[in-house]
Amino acid sequence: MFDAFIFWLGEELASAGSSLFDLSKRVSLFYLVSASVFAVFIFYFRYGFAGIHRVKSYFSWRVWWHSSARTDYQVWLLNRLIFSIAIPKTLSQSVWISFLFFFWQEQGLSNLSFGWSDTLVMALFTLCYFLADDFSRFFTHWLMHKVPLLWFFHQVHHSAKVLTPFTVFRTHPVEGGLFFLRSLTVQSLVISIFLVLFPHQISLLQIFGVLVSTFVFNILGANLRHSGVVLSYGKTIEKWLISPVQHQIHHSISVEHYDKNFGVILAIWDRLFSTWSSGHDNQQIIFGTGEKIDNGGVLTQYFLPLKSAIHYSRLKLTKLLHNAQLLSLEAQEHFRRKFK
Template sequence: MAEVLYYAIPFFVLLLVAEYASFRHLGDDDDDLVGYDLRDTGTSLSMGIGNVAINVGWKLVVVTVYAALYELTPLRLDPHNPLTWIALFFADDLAYYWFHRVSHESRVFWASHVVHHSSQHYNLSTALRQTWVPMTYAPFWLWMPLAGFAPWMVLLAQAWSLIYQFGIHTERIGRLPRPVEAVLNTPSHHRVHHGSNAQYLDKNYAGILVIWDRLFGTFTGEGERVRYGLTTDIDTHNPVRVAFHEYVALWHDVRRERSWRTRAALAMHGPGWRPEGEELEPSSAARG
């Protein structure tokens, strides 16, 4: 069922081309949109292609683990029961929220996720800027096969979530009607998440439903013009550097410390954390 996402790729490309073309017809009210940069888009596409290639092998590992866990539990949720699908939707979306939140609040996870925030542009190509180290993703869904969801259902839910999220990476859609904005993750909410403005940091972790952010106190609405990217941008279009720059920075920071407790704290705390008395170096642990 993971292939569902791959089948969507041609539609992603068509929508991306359509959005790019739309920036040639901006009105006076759209002058502040960031739009596209061909080098930046090329980097995003390279990251996306690399992610797909790596996931071909990684998904085999994930499926094996999910299947093993599913066989260990006596619980079984009937895929023919509509309530199972409702439960699957909410369970997957909640798992995504916590995966996403931890990916910002723990630097070892951030080192993988920072790739997605490294662009100073915000368009459909940014959605394709994905990590080449996807191993941080799967653990947050391990409980679902144990709860009785068949592995293929878990993979399908992950796929529909990512397909939905592709469409919210755009400046071309403003705020939607208030009832929609109250419940769903929208382009407006996700623009906030990609902002490096101080008031937007570590906000709006939603996948499909923004209710989790409202429930857990991580929601903020779009106000001040969003500045995309990291608090300290890496200013490179080199895919290899984009993929691994934060791992390199984390390694350098860990090596400087003599205490193993401090080294572990550097890895597990958020990207802006430093031991008392130490300052954050501009080139490391940039936040987005």
């Protein structure tokens, strides 16, 4: 039993380590390096040779070995272990896709028979998949900030005092679970609808969509958003795409930056919800929530949100029961007066 546990632990840790060489993973060495090359290129283009020092913090061991960064790595590894036990991802996705596939057909959805080429269907699938995925990420993130109970868990991501590309994994397992359900729902919905509308043209679509969304996003410096590299995309592009500096604003401790820039790739959702704030290269931002959790280690990150959520739920429940009691007393009084 113990041997099996050690074997499993070793396998999981080795698979976490292999992410560094896996092109489908955001923290692969290729994307970590490509982000810095991208930043150097942009800064050189904007400020000449003197601009290159703006990338310095990306290589600073003080950042990468900061206690906050070490907590990022611990949370990343622990979450991987938790989720490898808790969620059989491929199984649940294929079950959902087949369930929805038959459900849509029962609702009258069928093959469109438009005779569209595979390329056109692929392009349409990628566009729908991308928009549904990006909006649902935005909306789930928005909810994590707006619903008090969810914020207790999401503050783990915001408690980072320095940002490294691994901060993206600094999330409470409850948030991880919610985002897993989000991706399961969106992927299953889009894939099942396309399977019904365009049968026989779906085989490569899934791979194509994943390739497009991860590769383009990552090569263009996705890792910079969780870093100290203050890089804007420039006035015009900022309106359409979430830049590193926009996400850094999202992590800011300043009150004027609260609840800004929930988006992942497109900035349009934030503009629609009036939560958009553009940034610039000379912005100075302090990261964190300003709460006790910022100074906590990995155990605090896991247990403090749970404690706060239980405390909050208890208060709400007590208030609810109290209100229900008052209502019932009022009703009794009303009944008594009416039929006396």
